[in-house]
Structures are given as C-alpha cells and as structure tokens.
Amino acid sequence: MDCRRANPTYLPSRLIDIGKYTFSYPHLALAHELERGTKYATLSHCWGRSGHARLSSSNLSSYRQRLPRSGLSKTFKEALTITRYLGLRYLWIDSLCIIQDSEKDWAKESSEMSRIYSNGSCNIAASSSLDGSEGLFHPRNPLAIRPTKIPLTREDTELGKRYWAVNAQVWQRNVEGAPLNRRGWVCQERLLSPCTLHFGIDQLYWECRTQTCCEFYPTGLPFIVPGVSKTKALFAMIESQLLNNSSDHDKIAVDGYRLWDDIVEKYSRSTLSFDTDKLVAVAGLAAEIYRIVNDQYCAGLWRKNFLSQLLWRVKPQDINKEDQPAALPKTLQYIAPSWSWASVQRPKFST
Incomplete structure (x- = not known):
C-alpha cells in the first residue's frame, strides 16, 4: 500500500x-x-x-x-x-x-x-x-556475499558459541x-x-x-547496517499524513522543511555534468515539497523557513587549516544568488 x-x-x-x-x-x-x-x-x-x-x-x-x-x-x-x-x-x-x-x-x-x-x-x-x-x-562470485561462520569459545557468557560475520558496509559501499x-x-x-x-x-x-x-x-x-537513508521513509510518513487528511498542518509543514534539508544535504554531495542543472535536477522534488508546505520556493529555499535555511555551510573538509572558511568555489555560470546553497560546488549541511 x-x-x-x-x-x-x-x-x-x-x-x-x-x-x-x-x-x-x-x-x-x-x-x-x-x-x-x-x-x-x-x-x-x-x-x-x-x-x-x-x-x-x-x-x-x-x-x-x-x-x-x-x-x-x-x-x-x-x-x-x-x-x-x-x-x-x-x-x-x-x-x-x-x-x-x-x-x-x-x-x-x-x-x-x-x-x-x-x-x-x-x-x-x-x-x-x-x-x-x-x-x-x-x-x-556468489560466495563473496556468503556469511562467514566464526566459532567462539567463552565459558563466561551465555551467548551462543557460533557467530556469523557479514559485511556491514554492504549498503553504504x-x-x-x-x-x-x-x-x-x-x-x-x-x-x-x-x-x-x-x-x-x-x-x-x-x-x-x-x-x-x-x-x-x-x-x-x-538496523546495525550503516548508510541506509531515512529520507525516503520520512517522505512516506508525510505522504501518509496527507492521505489521511491529518489536521496537524503545522507539524506536517515542519516535517516537510526537515525533509527538504535532508534532500539538499544528500543532493549537494552528488555531481552534475552541467551547472545549469543544479536547481532543475531537484525541481520535481521541490514540486512535491510545495505540495506539503504550501510555501513560496526561492532558489532552493522556502520563504516561511527562509532564516533557518540560510544557516547552511560547506562540509568541514572544505575548511582550511586556519579554521577559516575557504573561498567557496562558485559555479561557472550564474545559477542562484550567493545566499543559496545552489550557488556553490560543495556539499552543504545545516547548522
């Protein structure tokens, strides 16, 4: 369903x-x-x-x-x-x-x-x-994903003496x-x-x-396998609330803005062949978020949550050794105003 x-x-x-x-x-x-x-x-x-x-x-x-x-x-x-x-x-x-x-x-x-x-x-x-x-x-090689059986002998534990070793990075990698x-x-x-x-x-x-x-x-x-994104599950939860005509519109909007932050953080780590696609490639997602928050979309940000979404910065690895912000590499063509995450070529996250 x-x-x-x-x-x-x-x-x-x-x-x-x-x-x-x-x-x-x-x-x-x-x-x-x-x-x-x-x-x-x-x-x-x-x-x-x-x-x-x-x-x-x-x-x-x-x-x-x-x-x-x-x-x-x-x-x-x-x-x-x-x-x-x-x-x-x-x-x-x-x-x-x-x-x-x-x-x-x-x-x-x-x-x-x-x-x-x-x-x-x-x-x-x-x-x-x-x-x-x-x-x-x-x-x-089908054997490459086969679990490895590891026998352990410990007299001071009630746990079983046989364990299976699997690749925990399977999804992330x-x-x-x-x-x-x-x-x-x-x-x-x-x-x-x-x-x-x-x-x-x-x-x-x-x-x-x-x-x-x-x-x-x-x-x-x-749940112990790292790297599985929760963004899709959050999307599904909000969709369910909308379909069930939830009366808590404020909470749905807050979840919608949080969903957008998750999307942008994930998206900003990806690559594009053309800088001009920066906002176009998430236009479909923006249309879905609009349906959730009913807000004005402004170059990658949302008007009612504008101040909060201005609090973005690049990933720590893009900070120089003096702990001062490195010069942000701008897109070669004008894509968005400088206050928008879409104007730079680096991963971002909210503060």
Missing part, C-alpha cells in the same frame, strides 16, 4: 512498448494510444560517453515504428528484458522518450519528472554501471557509493519512485518507502 503509484491514471507523453511477445519489436508509443492505468517501469542510468541511440526530431517517426536494436546500449537492452520479467510491457527511458535536440520538448518533459517517476511501478537502476556499455548484470547514485539527477529519481531495484556489483538491492533489502538480507537490512 505504501509503495503504490501516486496517480495510477498518469502516463508520460511517450513510453517504449516492448510488445506482447519476446519476438516483438520495441517501439515508441504515445500516451493517448494507451489505456488509462497502464503500468510502466522507469530506468535510472549513467549516460557516460557511450554513443547509444537517442531520440531526436529526425528519428522520431522511425522510432514510432521500431527502435534500432543494434543502436541500443547494453543497459537499455537488458532493461527491456527486465521489464518483461517484471510482468510489464512499457518502459520509460529519458534519452529515448525525450526529444534530445528539442529545447521545448526537454523543458516540457523535465518539468514532468516528478510525475513520471512517482507514477512508475518500479524503477530499474543500473547502479554500478558507469555508462550504457556495462549493462545491468556484472560478473560476480554498493548502493549509496555506487556510480549511479553519485549523480545529481538520480537523487530525485530514487526518492520519487515508489520502489527501486538496484543492480549492484555483487547482488540485487531493493529499496522502497518502507523497506531496504538485498539478496543476503531478503527480509530487510538490520
């Missing part, structure tokens, strides 16, 4: 139709051609420098008939296969569903990101791949630290999607609004 789609009737402008059968040719389908409530998956991936196929004004007509399978990256091909295994027929991929040489189409579709990801049934994440050539599946999840655009893709299936370097990982799992911990990661 907590991982349901936000609006089951919503559809993106375009989706990849993989067809009813395995021998069908994938092609682009338009929203008005599909039934209301059609389910679809989304893909999160690193573009990298690979020259995979992209939708353009010149090939839109041909892609409506058939996608060039030979031009699809390994990641795209495998994502189509996974979509079918998930029991779905439609998949949304940014570079194949947004006209890449049309500023008008890009502006329109990028403004829909929050709805596209929040209404998908599942987000397929190529978390460990640097670009499309690496695909979703990686060679791996292989999900949070994965190449994909260091990318700025992916921050909102993860948070907005009802659930994400991470294709890791060593195993599969599952992330939804109420649970984080992996092949080694199929029923959920224990």
